[in-house]
Amino acid sequence: MRVAVVNFSGNVGKSTLARHLLAPRFNTELIAVETINADEGGENIRASQFDELQGHLLTNDVAVIDVGASNIEAFIHAMNQYRKSHEDFDYFVIPVVSEVKQQKDTIATIEALMTLGIPPKKIRVVFNKVEATADVLEEFGPIFGYAEAEKKCVVRPDATVYVNDVFEKSKGLGKTVSEILIDPTDYRAKLKESKDEDERESCVQMILAKRLAESAGENLDAVFKVLFK
Known part of the structure; x- marks a missing residue:
């Protein structure tokens, strides 16, 4: 399983979910496509080193890639240049929080991934930093509405990480x-x-x-x- 954690928006918990949810359960090291947040641990790789990243994906069956908000545009541009490179990933996980801006950025991220030809079934949304008493369907209404109308991603209410x-x-x-x-x-x-x-x-x-x-x-x-x- 090779997974990229992405979102145009910052402050949605990409690194937290990559580090605590994905990497331990895939039993693999986290690779951070990021020039900041170096204290999160793992191997750091700049978006300009996309060919090096592809080499890693092509020679490893398991990988978790954390793409920082400051590098996602370069990351998507690189995938567009290296045609079909998105096929090296099994899934693109998009964390989202309830703030309106982050939900809009999440939809923009999904649209950008779709322009690369990534199938909707590979794009998975995780609802993050949710209060235990919150109504997920109501709090993330724009995301569920978009998913229902456009059929460009997979959203499941149970894919919710609560505040802890x-x-x-x-x-x-x-x-x-x-x-x-x-x-x-x-x-x-x-x-x-x-x-x-x-x-x-x-x-x-x-x-x-x-x-x-x-x-x-x-x-x-x-x-x-x-x-x-």
């Missing part, structure tokens, strides 16, 4: 949600034994992160399952 503080905590811990979940350390026992204040605080943060990670992990598992069915 673990994503922010994971940055400070330097771990993915999956890594937090599989950490075998008994932090409660370690907390009781430790006399060092910094270590105690670190234990507290890991205990909280592991609790949050359980609900986030269940959510991400469900989204991953519905996203590619």
Whole structure:
């Protein structure tokens, strides 16, 4: 499975979903087509190095490519120059948040992908940063309306990632949600034994992160399952 995470809009959580939802479940390293956000980890590659990226895709069966908003136009232009290069991807995942601008940018992204000849079944939308009490169909009405009218992408209400503080905590811990979940350390026992204040605080943060990670992990598992069915 080779997946590109794209959107013309920034602040929709592309890197977060690539890092926490996709890369761990495909058991692969994240490749970032980006000149900023270097702190997200993974291998960084500029859009101008598209031929190098194609080489990676042609010789690997599994890949997750995070295309930054500052590079997506160059990325799409490169795919247009290298005809049929979009066939190297099995899916294009487009995260979207509820703000009107981001929803408009998401529709523009889908239209741009369609001009390359990408089949609608390869374009999958993920609803991101959604409050647990929100009505997804109502909150993302423009996206569902567009999808129903144009038939240019796949949208499923269950492909919804809910707001969870673990994503922010994971940055400070330097771990993915999956890594937090599989950490075998008994932090409660370690907390009781430790006399060092910094270590105690670190234990507290890991205990909280592991609790949050359980609900986030269940959510991400469900989204991953519905996203590619």
